[in-house]
Amino acid sequence: MKNITLSNVFLIILTCIFTPALFAQDGTGVGIGTTTPRLKLEVAGDARISQGASIGIIDNLENDDTSTFLIQEDSDKIKALDVSNPTGAALGYIQVYDIVNPNEDWVLDFDTGVSATDFVLNAISASYNRELDISNGYTIPYYSAFIKNGTWHITADFPDANNLDANQIGTWTVTTLIYSKDLSKQFGQIIIPMNNNSSSAATTPFID
Structure with a gap:
């Protein structure tokens, strides 16, 4: 004993x-x-786990389930991100702009007002709802998003074409995909030297 x-x-x-x-x-x-x-x-x-934690079996997400993500803030606090909430924060946003009655088919500069500091905005599709005069040759739509004075802007046009009927009021429908920089990883710019060739390849993928 x-x-x-x-x-x-x-x-x-x-x-x-x-x-x-x-x-x-x-x-x-x-x-x-x-x-x-x-x-x-x-x-x-409070709780601190220094060696990691094991998570048991998690059921697959069903169609009727609500998707929720956990986000860690700079203060190390964990918050729930409910992407089904239409007024709350999300990983990404889809916004459609109907730009009505531009000059013929030309939108030189539309300011979305979306902060270029906080968000990344991509114009992913665009369409115009009026018949065009393409007697000068075939033309395809040009549309793009660009940064000006700290906000995202949109331009759209059919080069070398105008409305077939100049008196008609046309509408551009531009669909944008917007990411919050707080909730996405920004890799920056990659320069690709083509060396006067028509094809090239990345030396290493930026993500795998």
């Missing part, structure tokens, strides 16, 4: 005093910092 020292007795007494306040177990679960755990494990207060 081992000898019981005074320090051992003191440690046993401290354990008996403080353990009920820190650790409790009832019929439904285990609580740390709480005597009434609401789940199998509930931690009341």
Whole structure:
């Protein structure tokens, strides 16, 4: 039988005093910092995991389920991101602009007002709803997003073409995809030297 020292007795007494306040177990679960755990494990207060944590089986997302992401802020706080909320933050946004009655078919500069500091805006499709005079030859639509004075702008045009009926009011429909820079990774610009060739390849992929 081992000898019981005074320090051992003191440690046993401290354990008996403080353990009920820190650790409790009832019929439904285990609580740390709480005597009434609401789940199998509930931690009341801050927690730090230094070696990682294992997550059990997560069911596949069904069509009727709500997609929610967890986002870590600069302050190390974790927030839930509910992308089904139409007024809340999201990983990306799809915005359609109907630009009505431009000069013929020409939109030189439409300011979306979207901050170029906080967001990345891509014009992913565009269409024009009036018949064009293409007697000077075939033309394809040109549309693009660009930055000016800190916000994203849109330009759209059919080069070398105009409305067949100059009195008709036309409409450009431009669909944009907008990403928040806080919720996406920005890799920056990649310069591709073509060396007077018509084809090339990246030396290494920027992501794999």
